[in-house]
Structure formats: C-alpha cells, structure tokens
Amino acid sequence: MTTPEAVVNVGADLLADAVADQATAVTRVDWRPPMTGTEADLATVAADPLRRTANERALAAMLDVTASLVDVAPASEVLGLQPGEFLHAGPPIEWALASGPLRGGLMAGAALEGLVDDPEDAVALFESGSNVSLEPCHHRSTVGPMAGVVTPSMWMFVLEDAATGRRTYCSLNEGLGKVLRYGAYGPEVLTRLRWMRDVLGPLLQRAVRGSEPVDVSGILTQMLQMGDEAHNRNRAGTLMLLRDLSPAMVTSGMDASDVAESLRFIGGNDHFFLNLAMPACKLALDAARGIEGSTMVVAMARNGTDFGIQVAGTGDEWFTGPAQLADGLFLGSYGPDDANPDIGDSAITETAGIGGFAMATAPAIVRLVGGSVPDALATTRRMHEITLGENPRWTVPVLEFQGTPTGIDVSMVCRTGILPQINTGMAGKVAGVGQVGAGLVDPPAEIFPKALSRLAELARARA
Amino acid sequence: MTNHVELRPGAYADSVTLLQVSRAVQSLDGVLAAQVAMATALNIEVLTEMGFAVPVEATSNDMVVALRLADGDALTAALAGVDQALRDANRRPDEGSPEIAAPRSTRSALRRTSDAVVVVSVPGPSALVEAMDAVDAGRDVMVFSDNVPVEQEVALKRAAAERGVLVMGPDCGTAVVGGLGLGFANVVSPGPVGIVAASGTGCQQLLALLDHSGVGVTSAYGVGGRDLSSEVRGASTREALRRLDEDAGVELIVVISKPPAPEVAAEIEEYAAGLSTPVEFALLGAGKPDLTAAAEVVLRRLGHDVPTWPVVGEADPGEGVVRGLFVGGTLKSEAQLIAGTDGGHTFVDFGDDEYTSGRAHPMIDPSLRLEHLARAAADPATGVLLLDVVLGHGAEPDPAAELAPALAAVGQPVVIAVVGTDGDPQGRDHQVAALVAAGAEVHLSNAGATRRALELIGALS
Numbered sequence: 001m002t003t004p005e006a007v008v009n010v011g012a013d014l015l016a017d018a019v020a021d022q023a024t025a026v027t028r029v030d031w032r033p034p035m036t037g038t039e040a041d042l043a044t045v046a047a048d049p050l051r052r053t054a055n056e057r058a059l060a061a062m063l064d065v066t067a068s069l070v071d072v073a074p075a076s077e078v079l080g081l082q083p084g085e086f087l088h089a090g091p092p093i094e095w096a097l098a099s100g101p102l103r104g105g106l107m108a109g110a111a112l113e114g115l116v117d118d119p120e121d122a123v124a125l126f127e128s129g130s131n132v133s134l135e136p137c138h139h140r141s142t143v144g145p146m147a148g149v150v151t152p153s154m155w156m157f158v159l160e161d162a163a164t165g166r167r168t169y170c171s172l173n174e175g176l177g178k179v180l181r182y183g184a185y186g187p188e189v190l191t192r193l194r195w196m197r198d199v200l201g202p203l204l205q206r207a208v209r210g211s212e213p214v215d216v217s218g219i220l221t222q223m224l225q226m227g228d229e230a231h232n233r234n235r236a237g238t239l240m241l242l243r244d245l246s247p248a249m250v251t252s253g254m255d256a257s258d259v260a261e262s263l264r265f266i267g268g269n270d271h272f273f274l275n276l277a278m279p280a281c282k283l284a285l286d287a288a289r290g291i292e293g294s295t296m297v298v299a300m301a302r303n304g305t306d307f308g309i310q311v312a313g314t315g316d317e318w319f320t321g322p323a324q325l326a327d328g329l330f331l332g333s334y335g336p337d338d339a340n341p342d343i344g345d346s347a348i349t350e351t352a353g354i355g356g357f358a359m360a361t362a363p364a365i366v367r368l369v370g371g372s373v374p375d376a377l378a379t380t381r382r383m384h385e386i387t388l389g390e391n392p393r394w395t396v397p398v399l400e401f402q403g404t405p406t407g408i409d410v411s412m413v414c415r416t417g418i419l420p421q422i423n424t425g426m427a428g429k430v431a432g433v434g435q436v437g438a439g440l441v442d443p444p445a446e447i448f449p450k451a452l453s454r455l456a457e458l459a460r461a462r463a
Numbered sequence: 464m465t466n467h468v469e470l471r472p473g474a475y476a477d478s479v480t481l482l483q484v485s486r487a488v489q490s491l492d493g494v495l496a497a498q499v500a501m502a503t504a505l506n507i508e509v510l511t512e513m514g515f516a517v518p519v520e521a522t523s524n525d526m527v528v529a530l531r532l533a534d535g536d537a538l539t540a541a542l543a544g545v546d547q548a549l550r551d552a553n554r555r556p557d558e559g560s561p562e563i564a565a566p567r568s569t570r571s572a573l574r575r576t577s578d579a580v581v582v583v584s585v586p587g588p589s590a591l592v593e594a595m596d597a598v599d600a601g602r603d604v605m606v607f608s609d610n611v612p613v614e615q616e617v618a619l620k621r622a623a624a625e626r627g628v629l630v631m632g633p634d635c636g637t638a639v640v641g642g643l644g645l646g647f648a649n650v651v652s653p654g655p656v657g658i659v660a661a662s663g664t665g666c667q668q669l670l671a672l673l674d675h676s677g678v679g680v681t682s683a684y685g686v687g688g689r690d691l692s693s694e695v696r697g698a699s700t701r702e703a704l705r706r707l708d709e710d711a712g713v714e715l716i717v718v719i720s721k722p723p724a725p726e727v728a729a730e731i732e733e734y735a736a737g738l739s740t741p742v743e744f745a746l747l748g749a750g751k752p753d754l755t756a757a758a759e760v761v762l763r764r765l766g767h768d769v770p771t772w773p774v775v776g777e778a779d780p781g782e783g784v785v786r787g788l789f790v791g792g793t794l795k796s797e798a799q800l801i802a803g804t805d806g807g808h809t810f811v812d813f814g815d816d817e818y819t820s821g822r823a824h825p826m827i828d829p830s831l832r833l834e835h836l837a838r839a840a841a842d843p844a845t846g847v848l849l850l851d852v853v854l855g856h857g858a859e860p861d862p863a864a865e866l867a868p869a870l871a872a873v874g875q876p877v878v879i880a881v882v883g884t885d886g887d888p889q890g891r892d893h894q895v896a897a898l899v900a901a902g903a904e905v906h907l908s909n910a911g912a913t914r915r916a917l918e919l920i921g922a923l924s
Contacts, residue, residue, distance in 0.1 A: 003641040004580040008572040008602075010593045011584030014827065015607060015646060019582070021888065024643055027572045030565035031593070039588035045616035046595040066473045099788075118712055218524030221475040353691035378564070384574075385567045393473050401480070401552070415592065416567045 028246075038414045039448050045411055050293025050460035058288035058296040059314045059388045059407045062352070065287050067168075067280035068213035072204040072295050074197075076152035078169060079140050081114060086135045089148025089345045090303025091318040095126040096136065099304030101183025103432030105147030107132075108185035112193050119185040138299055138310070139423045141286070142169040143278045143345035146181035147304070154193075155201025159216060159279045166286065168279040172196055175269040177434055178363030182427040183340070184434035187413065199258050207248040207333045214244050216280045219273070222391045224354065224404070229362035230277040231346055231355030232423040232438060237273035242266055246432055252305070276347060279333035281352035288312045288407075293457055293462075297390060297408040300351045300420065300443060304343035304427070307443050310453050311410055313458065319451040326426050328439015329367075342431035342441045347422050353391050353406035356421035356440065357383040361396040361404075365423075371440065379421050380405065386412040386420065410455065414449040464495065465890040467538055468515050470502065474526040479528075480552045487548035494530060499510075499545060502527040540569045569596035581643055583632075584608055588801060590633060591615040598623045598630070605645045605685065606632030609816060613694050616687065620698035629702045635685035636663025637855075639670070639835045642681070647826055649855040650886030654679020657707035659700055661688050661720035664791030665747060665754055667853055667882050668909055672758035673909055674884040676770050681712050686849030691723035697731045701711040708738040711754060716742045717761055722751070753797050753910040772908040777900035780875035783846025786839040787913075788832050794851045794880065806922050809842075811835065826858040833869050840873040844909045844919040847876045851909060852898070854883025854891055861889060863897035870901040876901060878916045880909040 007438045009016035009206035010029035020025045023212040025137035036040055038112035045051060075081040086106055088098075098106070103126070110122035115132070128134055139143045144150055156169040174192055176185040208214070226236035238364075242263065249259050266272050285298045294312035301308055308318040330338070349355035359366065363373045371379075380396060390403025408420055426437040473918055476484070481499050488497035498513065500506040502521035510517050513527040530541050543709045565664035566572035570786035573596060581597035583590050585611025597604035598619065606619075611633035631638050631645075637660065638645040638857055642653055647663060649670045656678060666683050673680060684703035691697050700718065707716045715736070718777035723731055723746075735742035743764060745757035752760070759769045785802055787810035795812040802808045812818075813832045825832050832850075839845050852862050879898055883891040895905045906912035919922040 003643050004578065004603075006579040007643075008569055008576055008579045008581045008597075009584075009643070010572070010581070011607065015582050015584055015857060017643065018646075021642055021856065025576075025577065026617050027576050028565060029569055029572045029593075030567050031589075032567070033586075034589060039592075043588070043615055046592045046626065047622070049622070052599050052622075060758045063660050113851060117719075212522075215524045216474075217473045218475070218522075221473060221524070225475075314557075381563065385571050391476055401476070411592075412570070413570065418567065463485075 004063065007313050012123045021231040021252065023072050032417065035417055035445065036447055038452055039403050041449070041452045042411060042414060044459050045295060045452060048293055051295065054291050054293035054313060055296055055388050055407070055409070056216050058291045058294040061287040061291070062284045062407065063391060065161045065284040066104050066163070067159045067283045068162060069157055069208055069276060070200060070433040071158035071424055072155055073158060074152065074201070075150050075154050077154050078156055078158055079142065081150065081152040083152055084115065084131045084132050084133065085152065086132065086133055087140055087142055087143045087144065087148065087150035088303060089137060089146065089343060090301045091306050091320050093303045093305055095129065097305050099340050100429045100431040101343055101427035102147045102304045104183030104185050105149035105180050106191055107431065108180040108193070109149045111149040111185065111190055113153060136301070137345055138301055139181040141167060142184070143276060143282045144171060144181070145173070145346045146279065146344040146425060147183055148345050149180060155197065155204065157276055157279060157379070159276070159283050160213070161283055162289070166283065167284065168283040169439070170275045170279040172200060173269060173272045173275040176271065179434060181340055182395055182425070183431050183433040185432055192434045202404070203249060203252055203254050203258060203262050204245070206252040206254065207245045210248040210252065211245060212315060214241065216276050217393070220277060220280060220354070223273070224358055224361050224394050225397055227362055229355055229365070229423065231274065232351040233270070233365045234277060234315035235271040237269045237277065238266065238270060241273050241276065260270065267304070274346065277354070278348050281348045281354070290315060293459070295410045297351055297410060300422070301345045302342045302347065304340055307342060307447065309447055309451060311455065313453060314454050317454065319447045319454070321447045324441055324444060326424050326437070326439035327442035328426065328437055331435060333346030334428070334436035338436045339426045340426050342424060343427055344424065346404045346424065350420050350422050351408060353387065353404040356423040358394070358396060359423065360399050369448040382418055383421060385416050386418050406454050410448055410451045412453050418443060419443055465532050465535045466515055466558060467493065467532065468517060469528050470518055471526040472525065473526065475501065475524070476526070476549065476552065480497065482636035483543065484548040484552050486528070488541065488544050491541055491544045493533045494541050495533060496531040498528055498529045501525070515688070566745065567592040570599070573597065573600045573602060580605070580640055580645070582607060587611045589632070591619050591760055594619055594630065595622065597625055598628045601626050601628060603629040603640070604631065605635055605638050606630065607635060607646050608632070609634040613689055617694055621694060621915060623674070623709050624698055624702065627685055629684065629706060630688040630699050631685045635687050636682065638682060638685045639683040641910070644856040647853065647855050647857040649674070649884045650888070651884055653681045655710065655712065655714035656761065657710060657713035658683035658702040658717045659707065660685050661690050661717045662793040664853060664882065665719045665793035667835045667855060668754045668794065669717065669758055669793070671882045671907060672755060672772070672885055673761065675773065676762055676764060676767060678762065678767060678829070681710060684709060689729065690924045691720050691724055691727050693724040696727050697723065700731060701734055704735060704738060704742065708740045710851065715738055715761065715764055716740050717745055717757070718742060719745045719757070722746045745798065753801060755908040755910040772906065772911050774906050774911070775895050776903065778847070778878055778903040778904035778919055780921070781846040781876045783844050783920060785847050785849050785916050785920065785922070786842070786845045787811065787849040788813070788835055788839065789851050790814050790832065791851050791853050791882070794882070794909045796851060799907055801910060801913045801919060827860060828855055829859060829865055833865060836869055836873070840875060845875050847878060847916045849916040850877065850879045851911060852879055852881045852894065854881065854887040854889045854894065856888065858889065865896045867897045867901035870903055876919050878912045878919070879903045879905050880903050880912040881907065882909065
C-alpha cells in the first residue's frame, strides 16, 4: 500500500491540521453551506446514476461542435417567419409584461415590416394582439442580442455544424447607440434597418455564398487571444470576419459605393461579430440539449422582465426569475435610474464559457464594465468553480493558456452560491431611448434552485 | 516505418507552444519524427518537405499532427503523448499564489491536486455531495460526517463500487491509509496486519494493543458503523478486503464490527474465504470476545507471544456502582457488555449524537465530560469511576492537562483506559504518568480496565 501523496480536506480544519502534522500536503476546501434549502435536492442529483456520464456527454457534445457561417438570408426564408410573427430575446413573454426596450424593438420591427407607418401606432397593434404573435428566438434555433427582435424581412446569419448539419441563426448587428435592439425606434433606426435589408444583407449573402464557409469557431479561438471576450468586445473578431469576407464583397458585382459603405459599416461596428459569436455558442450548446440527467445549463436568456435558464436534463422548460439591474458605467448623463433590467440572448456567450467567463482575456474592457484587471482574472478563475470543464480550444494566455470555464453546472451554482458572471450592455428602460451603459450583471439566484428541484424530481421519478 | 497525419479542426496553440509539443513528442519511444503545427501555408510546405502528405482541406485554423513512427504499434502511445504534451504546455504552474482563491468544492480541489485522498467532515446533509466528487474523480474518500441518511450511504457506495473507489464511512472516525492517519488515528509502525473497522475507537484499541505487542499495521480502513447492515450489505468492507488482500505486506486481515446482519454475514464470509490472505473476524457484542481478546487471537495467529497488558498505578477498592464516562462509543459498549445489566452500573458515551449536536467531539472538547465527572463524584452511589482517554492525531493535544486536576478532586477510585501508542503526538507515557500522579490506575486495555473497576467494588463475577 502506498501512502497518499496529498489530502483534500473539506470540513473541519482540525482534520486538515492532523494531516499536515504528518508532513503530507493538504488542500483545504473553502466550504460554505449551499443555497438555502437545496441540501436534499443536491444529494438526490449527486446520487443520480445518470449524472456523471450525462454531464460528460453534454460537455463533450458541446465541445465537439464547430460553427461555420454558410449563408446569409432573410428570416422569412430560413426561419419561415410570417408577417406579424415576431421573435424576441429571453424566455416567453406577452406584450403586457414586456419592458420598455423590448416594446421599443417590437415597435421598430412593426414599422420595418410595414404593419404600421408610425412605430408609435404599433402599441395599439400589440395591445390588441390580433395578427401579431411573440415567440422567443431560442424556440426557433435563433438568438438575438438585447431586445432580440427578429422580423421576416431581417437578414440572418446562418451557422452550421459541419458534422451534423444543424443550424442556428442570428440577425445582423446594427451597431451601438440608437438601435432597435436597445429599444430605439426613431427614423434613423428605421433608415439603418432598411439599408441593412436592401444593401448589407444581399451583399453579405453574395459574399458568403462566394467564399469558403467562414470558420466562426476558429475566429473565436483566435479573438480570445487578441483581447476579445466575444460579448462586450468583438473588435478582433469583427476585423477577422472582414478579412475573410472582403475579397468576395469587393468582387460581388454590387455597386462599389454600396460595398464601400458596407465595409465601412462593418469595420466601424466593433460589435458586428457578436451576432456570429452568439449563434456559434448556441449551436454548440444546443448539441447538449435533452441529455437526460445532465445538470448543464444550455441557455441563459433575458427578455428585460425575466431572466430564464434552460438545462440539458430538463427539456425545453424555462426556469425564470426577475431580471436584475446591471452594475457598471453609464453613457453621457444617463444613470442607474434610466436603466432597464437585464435583457438579451447574448448571455449565451457566458453559457458557452466566454463573455464574462473569459473576462481575464479582455483586460482592455474591464473598465468599461466597471472592473479592474485583478477582478477580471479572479472572475474567470471563480467561474471554474461552477463549470464542468475547460474548453481546450478557447484558452486564456494570461492564465497560462488555461481553457475557458465551460458548461455551467446547476448543482455547482447551488453548492457554492457563485452566480454566473455576465457582461452586458444596458438599455434605457423607456422605449425609444437606446443604450444607456454597460456593466456586469448576475442572474436572479433563485432560478438555480428551481432548476435543481426539477432535476431532482426527474431523478427520483427514474429511481 | 509509417507516417500518420491528422487534422484537428478548431484546435489552436501558438507556435512556441507547438514547438515545445513537437520536441516532447519527438523524444517518445518509437517516434522518428514529429511535427505538431497550425496548418499554415508555410507549415504545410515544411511538412511536405519532410515527406508528410497534408490533406488538401487543411486551413490555417486547423492543427496538424504529423508523426513518423518506427511501426504502427507506436501510434496509440504517440498520440497519447501529443495530447499529454498539449495539456502540459497549457498547464498553469502549480497554484498556491496568494491571489488565487481556495477551492470552493471537493471537485474543484481535486482538479488542482493530482493524487489525493479526500476527507469529508461537512454537516451530514451535505456530506454525500462532497464525497461524490471524490467518487467521480476516482479518489478514495473518508466520510467523517455523521447524520448521513442510510439511503445516501447506499447510493454513494454503489457509485464507488462502479469506480473501484473506497468509501470509508460515513461516521468513520479513524483510518490509516498506507501509514497516513486520517481522522482520529494512532501513530503505528507498518506491519503485517490490515484492519477493516466498522468502529473507530474499536480500531484504535486494536492499533494500541498491537503496537504495544510490537506488531505493526499497514492500513486500517474504516467502513462506517452501518456497512455490514442489511441495507449497505458490506459494500465498503468488500472493497477494503480486496485492497488489503492485494497488499503484499499484509499477512492477516482483521475485521472489527458489530455482528453483520444475518443475510450479509454469509456473503462477507464467503467473500473473505475467496481471498488469498486469511481474515480474522473480531465481531463485537454480547457473548463475543472483547477487543483485547480479539487482539490476543490476532497475535497468536501471527505466532506472537501475548504480552501482559500494561497497568500503571493502583486504585483503592470502593463501594457502590461503576460510573463509566466515555468518549469512545465502542469502548463504552464494550465496558457495558462486560459489566452486564444487573449491577446498576451506568455508562455514558459523550461522543454519541445526543451530546455532539452543535459541539465538538469530546476527544476534542473535554468540558462536557469533566462536568459529568464532577457530578458523578458527588453521587454517593458511585463506587468507582471508569474513563477512557483516546490519544492520536486529531485528538486534543494534552488531555491529562485538564483531566488530572479534575481527578484530584474525586474521592472515589478512578480506573482509566488510555488508548494510544508510543508514537502518538500527545506522548502516551507522559499522559499516563500525569493521570497516575492524580491517583488514577491506568490500563492500556479497556476490557482490563473495566474488569478492574468491577473488581474494585467486588462485582467481578
């Protein structure tokens, strides 16, 4: 019998001391009681015979996916979206409960589709509920940043996993400031959306169809080593996309001034790649959906009112709680009173292990979201406490190329009380205002015990 | 000679890292040449010149692994070497820098620690969750925590059996794993005996008696008091027996437990009979030999002489009943069995759940027993006081320091079993001397101490 080289001690320090006295290395766990009332469910889920392998499968399935940009096409074509059908960010919600920025985005969308001439008139349309319907993007293999409103005429990035042919979708990014996704619906918003519909979309379609599929997963790998965390900083990713697409844009045969305007628009919009990072993350996470017994989170999404999560082992059920206010920096004269609670599907990046989880790799923006460089390193390290593994492709140079923390485990969140750290933009709470700031935000803590309780119920039913 | 070229789409490492990886792989047995690189145009050219055929679909976002091997049999090992080198290159240097926070779970701690055994002493309702992290990682675990529901114990041990993991506990107070003491464990020399113990202090008594006889113990695996129940069915006992049987240094295995549930006894005996190492069952309870008798059987089976168990000091006779105040549950039960139920004697285990809820175990915090000692001494019915003092890792550093002055105030004779070894951190001889100086008669054998206490009041049948 060989003597153990080391001991991990969880609990009484005295027992660790007794080991240290025998000249054996001890790692002391900083154990604290789990979230209130979760002990029994945690034990049930831990004892579920499916759990370990289910989580291994979920993580492996997610990490196996590679996302390529294979097409750009209108939502009416690729999603079959009909006039009057609106997709939105986050879990399901009805107009009566929708927040300001979501309402603003829907109003802009209604005007874009010609359902109303003046966006203000759309209020009555949505209140009546006739001939309009709201559905989460996530229910249609889609993700949308902030309000996440998708209408039939909007052009969508189409991402594909080459191995399975599965696809996910996301609209084209409008840039910052007064934009639909932040709830603005003024004339300049609609003018830009129409230009994107008439010029940018068709041009990108020609460029993508005229190029090799763009390796979005590969760009993500590299941009994480170039200071992007792919949620609030997408500068390197955007420029790499431009590098890959610009030759085909130039030779598309479209009007040179339109091409120049499009190149300028993409190059000048540091967030353009976000709308590729998000569906790439969704494509990966969707591979883990429906794995019985898995406690891995496959979606975190907010609609401006509720924050919802979905878990691999609980099907399509949403576990929701009130969306929180972000803590961060404000644009111009805006302040905390102007901000709407958390909104958008973009927390899919954190769900996949980047964004706030990869904060350590993006020191350039830690101030933008109100933090410091040591905070950023500590945040990424802390997220490893609640994740199932590391992403071998997405590595963080400053952490000695450690992989990003990947696969949020509902059990670990309940055990440690550590909540997923999300980087986010802040929308004004009044419809029409647009962006008011950016910061860090937590999910409402109670949704994790809710999901755990459901996992435990399912485990007991199987036993 | 054979070439192997594979693409790893989406994998990425910087060129310096890949240079190190390539070098590490080249040094492996059976590898004639190795190049691990991103498939840039330049690298493809280099690989082509080396005679490797890089697939045409390779892009600069793909990692290419090119190996030239002495023969195809070396491929598996070489690819494992590539993976290991990539992992090593990505590995952070050993943590321990102050700005890195301590792990918050057993799972997280095990990611940072290559080869560790886990000790769990969190509150019972959370114990399974931490212990399951160890099982998931394939690590042995001692569960010191009590109040773990039996169905959780069953689930934990079922998972452990699938993974070949040993679960010591729940409610396991003592273990010696390859010479390392866990929980409350005495310092013993390695030797020919391996122990499987469902009782912590029972194990400690055996360790102490064998140590005094010059017989060492390599490993003593606690299994928890319920392991041989009809629910748990000896799951940990089996794994512990298997481990000890595989240990070439173990000549005799001793199982200390209450008698197993009848349906489990046959299974375990059959399992033990199939091992190549002989197994001695020291089953405790009414009509069974006491721990000291069990130790004597073990010594005889090993061909050792049975020594006279040491006694230091001499107590005077008394009149009345025996008041047994114990910190060890098995030691208390043993004394109670020896004394029988008819004499009006009383025995209390201060380590029992009803006394430990919200306070430390009496081996760590002696205050509760000292209180009861004063009360028993003031009771005119008390004829003799019978105590245990358990030494070893984890126990209070100097138990005699508080106990001896308290004894000085006691009028009745006092008999104490000091369960410990020469090597224990408290200094056994020093402890014994201090207690004797305070008027106590000190035994190494708890059974011996109990019989002596009965003898002092004329109650020894």
